[in-house]
Amino acid sequence: MRIGELAERAGTTTRALRYYESRGLLPARRAVNGYRTYDEDDLRLLQQIRTLQDFGFELEETRPFVDCLRAGHPAGDSCPASLDVYRRKLAELDALIGQLDAVRTQVGAQLARAELEAGAALPGGPEPRCELTQGALTHDGLTD
Amino acid sequence: MRIGELAERAGTTTRALRYYESRGLLPARRAVNGYRTYDEDDLRLLQQIRTLQDFGFELEETRPFVDCLRAGHPAGDSCPASLDVYRRKLAELDALIGQLDAVRTQVGAQLARAELEAGAALPGGPEPRCELTQGALTHDGLTD
DNA sequence: CCTTGCCTTGACGCCGACGTCAAGGACTAC
DNA sequence: GTAGTCCTTGACGTCGGCGTCAAGGCAAGG
Incomplete structure (x- = not known):
């Protein structure tokens, strides 16, 4: 074809x-x-x-699978090199998911705090203030 | 400066x-x-x-926060537009994390199956290689 | 013969957030 | 005066996985 x-x-x-x-x-x-x-x-x-x-x-990561199939194996992941790619990808996924979970938690906390402060500023009246509003942010260097 | x-x-x-x-x-x-x-x-x-x-x-997503600060607000997230960005980012993160979790599960299952088949194909019959391999077969082992 | 449709190679565009020159101006120190 | 350090603008490079022309070749139907 x-x-x-x-x-x-x-x-x-x-x-x-x-x-x-x-x-x-x-x-x-x-x-x-x-x-x-x-x-x-x-x-x-x-x-x-x-x-x-x-x-x-990534494309390069598929190469071992393709080579494996081309070598006559029944499946692309019948070769050790393919399994290594699987394992590396799992570790990569775990790391990434962990980072994203951490970011999610942080952003969620920021939103909750900001919504509280916004709501407290509206009704008009004295409100308690949280001392943690400043400087709680950390630079963990997440590169997306 | x-x-x-x-x-x-x-x-x-x-x-x-x-x-x-x-x-x-x-x-x-x-x-x-x-x-x-x-x-x-x-x-x-x-x-x-x-x-x-x-x-x-993304850079564009930081603009509401910067504008908010420049408008004289105490924090970058003191404005509704910033909160909207927070919310959109949370939804985005949840979707992404969900996708990655699904992929992780799939890849983990593929690895477990391929390892099992590789072990069964070995001459002299399958031999248990290590505890982690067995754990990954029975549970959804995150132990690395 | 002409059109239509699939094919060829080559080459630039795209996205995001900059990195990395290059060529030259400004300022400080000696 | 000159060495060194900072600054300026401009422009191309990076990374991945293609998209999107452009210009032209090849095969088949009317």
Whole structure:
């Protein structure tokens, strides 16, 4: 099959396929007229790539899975290198989720405090003030 | 003070300050020689920006807070527009964390299954490799 | 022959928040 | 005067994964 059909069957675009090829991830055979030619195996490789991409894996991280399939293994994650990617991704996810949870807690606290102060300023009357309103912010250097 | 000192006191760079100015977020007065000139109020605005940036807010999302401070309010989040940003960010964080949790679960399951299959495929029958592997198979082990 | 549609390569655009030169002006110290 | 440090504007680079033309080749139908 040609690039357009493969792209459609895998739910992606021809541009993405050419990009994968430029990265050496999914090279294509060529027909006499220069057209890229793919088979069902390429579709499987591509599906593996897309599945991992949907999980948030970077392209380079999908390479071990693709290589594994191309080596004849039944699944992309039948090889140690793929499992390593899984493990690294899990650690990465745990770290990221932990950071986001911390940020969520902080932002939630800030919102609650700010809403309290806003509400207290409206009805008109003396209100208690929290001493923690200033300087409670920490720079944990979360790079998003 | 000049741009270098402000950058250092706020823990950022002169390039970042020029960028903020180019975005209209933190304009500077100019000395006769053309040098940018800042005061303590600018430092406060900048600290507000940096704090939010560290939380993962985009630059545009810090604008309401900066405007709020510049309008004379005691805190950057003393204004309704700032609270709206807080709320949107919370919703955004919740959605993102939820997605990441789902991905984590999926990837964890894939890893457990692939490890199991790899162990079963070993010559001489499956051998338990370590306790963590068994734990990951039975529970949703976060133990690393 | 002409149009239509798929294909080719090449190259710039995009997003965010700056980093990193480059070339030159300003000011201080000696 | 000159060395050193700070400042100025301008402009290109970065990262990932493509999107979006542009210009042209190839195959098939009318």
